[in-house]
Amino acid sequence: NAGVMQNPRHLVRRRGQEARLRCSPMKGHSHVYWYRQLPEEGLKFMVYLQKENIIDESGMPKERFSAEFPKEGPSILRIQQVVRGDSAAYFCASRPGTDNSPLHFGNGTRLTVT
Amino acid sequence: AQSVSQHNHHVILSEAASLELGCNYSYGGTVNLFWYVQYPGQHLQLLLKYFSGDPLVKGIKGFEAEFIKSKFSFNLRKPSVQWSDTAEYFCAVNVQGGGNKLTFGTGTQLKVEL
Numbered sequence: 001n002a003g004v005m006q007n008p009r010h011l012v013r014r015r016g017q018e019a020r021l022r023c024s025p026m027k028g029h030s031h032v033y034w035y036r037q038l039p040e041e042g043l044k045f046m047v048y049l050q051k052e053n054i055i056d057e058s059g060m061p062k063e064r065f066s067a068e069f070p071k072e073g074p075s076i077l078r079i080q081q082v083v084r085g086d087s088a089a090y091f092c093a094s095r096p097g098t099d100n101s102p103l104h105f106g107n108g109t110r111l112t113v114t
Numbered sequence: 115a116q117s118v119s120q121h122n123h124h125v126i127l128s129e130a131a132s133l134e135l136g137c138n139y140s141y142g143g144t145v146n147l148f149w150y151v152q153y154p155g156q157h158l159q160l161l162l163k164y165f166s167g168d169p170l171v172k173g174i175k176g177f178e179a180e181f182i183k184s185k186f187s188f189n190l191r192k193p194s195v196q197w198s199d200t201a202e203y204f205c206a207v208n209v210q211g212g213g214n215k216l217t218f219g220t221g222t223q224l225k226v227e228l
Contacts, residue, residue: 004157033214033216035216040220041220042120042204042218042219043218044218045215045216045217048213048215055213056215091157091158093158093216095214099214100165100214101214102160102163103214103216104160105150105158105159106157107155107156107157108157
């Protein structure tokens with residue numbers, strides 16, 4: 001059973017471009033979470049999704065950031081018009097539908113904005 | 115809202131030394147508690163978790179943690195560290211009934227020297 005797959009591992013974008021980060025959850029997992037890790041900081045919650053639904057987006061910046069988890073295909077975290085402050089590691093985690101099941105994390109995507 | 119504090123940001127130990135990493139949380143209700151480890155270049159892995167019952171929990175690789183409710187603490191321990199324990203360690207909590215959304219501490223970077 002493959003783990004949580006994130007791609008790309010490294011992404012370089014110039015200011016103003018768009019960044020798309022992909023996350024394929026573990027097989028059988030219907031819940032996906034996105035976290036951001038800034039240098040010298042812990043992981044900060046961004047958004048929690050189930051298939052086709054956003055459950056909790058309280059950690060998402062109000063502008064430029066969006067997330068989706070379609071019925072088919074991976075979850076996508078999209079950052080429009082990137083700025084240098086968006087440079088960070090973005091981690092995806094997934095879990096099955098059982099309450100209290102622990103999160104399984106991917107290797108992350110390191111975004112660098114130049 | 116809940117928060118998590120990890121007081122030691124960087125710890126350096128010699129092999130065979132004992133380890134204790136501090137973790138305190140603030141939240142007035144019932145929480146689940148976790149320790150995750152991130153080895154260099156790898157994804158976060160679950161070391162151990164506490165939901166209820168015996169406050170002393172044992173995890174993988176010889177790690178254990180003790181939940182002390184009166185102190186809002188969940189310190190991680192290992193009697194004798196190995197060079198391969200060099201990694202970053204994250205304490206995390208979620209609120210029961212809160213959608214499994216984790217709140218992380220800032221992490222402790224452990225370096226074990228030969």
